[in-house]
Amino acid sequence: MGGEGLGWKDLEIGFVVTEPGNASSYKTGDWRSERPIRENERCIKCGLCYIYCPEACIHEDEEGYFEADLYYCKGCGICAHECPRSVISMVEEKEE
Amino acid sequence: MEKEEDLFVPRQVTTEENFAPGHRACIGCGEALAVRYVCKALGKNVIIVTATGCIEIFSSLLPQTSWQMAWIHTLFENVAAVMSGIESAYKVRVRKGKIPDKNVKFVGFGGDGATTDIGIQALSGAMERGHDFLYVCYDNEAYMNTGIQRSSSTPYGAWTTTAPVGKKSSIGQVTWKKNMPEIAVAHNIPYVATASPSYPLDLMAKVKRGAEMDGPAYIHILSVCPTGWRSPTDITIELGRLAVETGVFPLYEVIDGEYNLSVDLPDLKPVTEYLKKQGRFKHLNDDTIATIQTRVEEDYVKLREKAGVK
């Protein structure tokens, strides 16, 4: 979760959180049961996968292709479902 | 409405994300996606007030926050009232020379419960008083945060945990969805719109228009909820699109009382295409579906008339 070790003296006045967006340290990637894999040869770099991601975890790389940040990706499969060229498919996560 | 332009979206939207990843929304959450778009469209020069509900819970687990901008949550039903105080405070402090005027926007977020049920009084009051703010309702059509209980925004025929499908001739929700955008329109506010995360550019354009408007603005976003709608997580966008294409949730704007359809669909898809993909409607028989079909068509005709489309 983050913050389990905090004592009452560690809290700000009114329990204000002063670091904007600090929840980004929280890993949601381990919620995932399926991960997106891509075959970029067919990718037209339209970016629909990027825009439709509820986690905002898909980023454009230097070549203009898109990649999901698996630290956050929850494996919803929206990117795969919405991809107009079927570049993305969802494969089962395996225990490592 | 964009068609071709919908493609190649990275060139049309800012890459700035003002709602940080690491939020605890359910997998495939349409509401989290809507929040992402709204925050992208708003930028950082805003103060956001959020009602108790899914958004607040999945974004603000102490001691962490997903919000990159000034943000406050207090209670369930009082977003518009807290917003009124913030907006007044800002105005007065600028007037008294205590702070410089930086054209800050004030934006309230609430779910359908916080908006159409428990918070409607505070919202009505704030709209009537004419505060300069944008209110965004993220409508997932039930009290999802507490476990899928019905609200006045739950559609006719939908299963919820408090509108269950019983053994004795029960169809789930037996009332029609409250038309909250029309209630907002009835307050004679300058801007009312509906939007869907399946149409991100349209949604973001509306948020910008609403935020720029002087006076109250209201945007009602249908937010697909895989958990409560009993739908696969990967069809969130498809369901939002079908809601529009079947006429179940038409996209429109009302600017100073003038209606404009954002997407006009002379030929609506049958509602069953939308309903059959969701577990919450799986119990519906053909008669009930026909009743819904009739109602959707009638409502759509009325809306087109208001927009002056023949």
Next chain:
Amino acid sequence: MTKGKIVGLEGSFAVAEAVRMANADVIAAYPITPQTHIVERLSEMVADGDLDADFICVESEHSAMSACVGASAAGARVFTCSAGQGLELMHEVLYIPSSMRLPVVAVAANRALSAPLSVWCDHSDVMALRDISWIQMFAENNQQAFDLTTCAYRIAEDKDVLFPTMVHIDGFYLSHVIEDMVLPEEEEVAGFIPDYEHPFVLDPDKPVSMGCYGPPFIYPETKKAQDVAFDNTRPKIQEIWDEFGEIFGRHYSPVESYKMDGARIALLTMGSCSETAMLAVDELREAGIDVGLIRLRLWRPFPFKELREAVKQLDLLVVLDRAISFGMGGPVCSELKSALYNKREDLKIVGFIAGLGGRDIQISEFKYMVTQAQEKVKAIERGEEVETEIIGVREGGGR
């Protein structure tokens, strides 16, 4: 000693003057008897340009406090006032500024609770607010209504306090009664309540998140932090009252005494009836009874230390409640017993209830309480059950 002029003002107007001199930025209020004269007067002041504030005429008390919370979080100096049912509707929101450490200032024109409907004074509404973690104090006349409201801003906004503060004035007895009082110079009040800056304000340039969600792994820590901070406001409250006394010549403390020299018995009161109780004490003293009066000025945080000091020499404490804690007796009496338990085993505490729903409490009734309390002590010593008596209530039953 301070300048100022002597004026005849209603309690409500005295409060409005304090808010005006505090130069409040945002007022959000909903009209309810007997608070209405405060909001009416403030509305006039804003309309006349005598007070540069936004008056938000909200659609409910729930929204009144919510708007105050929002405005305070945005850095404004705020004010609201309510009474009875209004405080009840506001109840949920009252916990917010105290937990979030927002220095909202409010005045309650104390009123009974329905049913049956009563717009008249008692302390039922106050007693429902015991655990909201607001600093709460009682005025017993219009001068005090002004002074304590002025002090409320200074206390609430002190960087070592930052808790919302509520001043209780008895509905009608103070809110609607004109008394002469000293209205200080505006500059002097302004000097006493300078502009303040909260360490955290809703500001897009310095974004913070306020009101985050507290799961079990952290919620107890938040409450401990709040409790410690609230307890620690006591010395600051006295310090600010002392400073007020030096400037304006009127001195306040958490527990105030009247004719307590050599007293073995004391009445204990809160609010406007204290002045009636003083007259009763005068008459009893003349009759040779060693009785004095203790007034609780500060209700929260509870003044344990000062109370123990005040009762040190007493054999009997007679507590007046203007509310019933149903199934429990008088709420103030219960709290006093709890506060003094294990400290003064030999002190007898007897409670009475009077003044419910605006029924006047007469001098003779205070005298009756003192006499009757001594009888009740004898009954307690005989091992008899003694119930809390509601003074002056008719028995009937003859129909």
